Amino acid sequence: MTQGAGWDGILEPGETILWQGQPQPGIIWRDALSPLGLFGVVFTGFSLFWITAAASMLAEGPGFPFTLFPLFGLPFLLVGLFMMGGHVVLDAYVRATTWYTLTDRTAYVARVILGKRTLESYPIAAMDRLELTDGMPGDVIFGVARHAHPERVARQGRARNKLVTGTVTQTGFRKITEARKVWRMIRDRQAAMERLERDETP
Structure with a gap:
């Protein structure tokens, strides 16, 4: 995507694109070697x-519908297969439908998953952290997203839903081949914004 193709009405007047890219494509099987895997x-x-x-216990049993009992284990089998390797296949699909854009003001993450288009924006001035995971590919992390999950709690004899803090997900440009270059670009922009703010302070 370029500034004139799909970004009209999204970028602010005078906002300039510094870098664009996508995560490394393909399945990264080494990610399956994790505690989850x-x-x-x-x-x-x-x-x-x-x-x-x-199935063995019911092979000579009472017959239908009891012969369907082993099928109740299929959902657990599917969950196990997902944890064992399915999550890296899903991750490859998400990366293949993800595009990154860095401007002089904001980092954008665009995705098209199952036909649904989403665009996330992270202003550089609001980034309270900036981490580089160097490598080929590498990661540039510039924020975290906290997800609250409902939990049933008992209160005065009644069960009620209460939002509690759940998982924390790091946000950024993941699995990119120019991680160090992009990290330096963001740092330079942060430094330039800090200098401008100091100069404008009376």
Whole structure:
């Protein structure tokens, strides 16, 4: 995407694009070697054992509909397969439909997932953190997103929903080949904004 193709009405007047890119494409299988992946192996193995054992016990049983009982293990099997390796396939799909844009004022993350277009913006002046994970590819992290989840709590004899702090997700430009260059661009812009603010302070 360029400033004249799809960005009309989104960028502020005078806002200049400094860099554009996409995350590294393809499935990164080494990401499956994580605590989640290892737990997925155990979870999948237990699900297969449960399905096989249930099917063996009912092989000469009362017949339909009891023969469908082993199928109740399929959701657990699917969850285990997702934890074991499915999440890296999903991550590859999300990266393939993600575009990054850095301007002299804002970092943009655009996605098109299942036909739904989303655009997130992160003003450089509001970034309270900036971290570089160097490598090929690397990450440039400039914020966190906190997700609150409802939780059922008992209060005065009644159960009510209450929002509690849940997961924390880092936001930024992930799996990019020019991570160090982009990190330096953002740092330079932050320094320039700080100098301008000092000069304008009486």
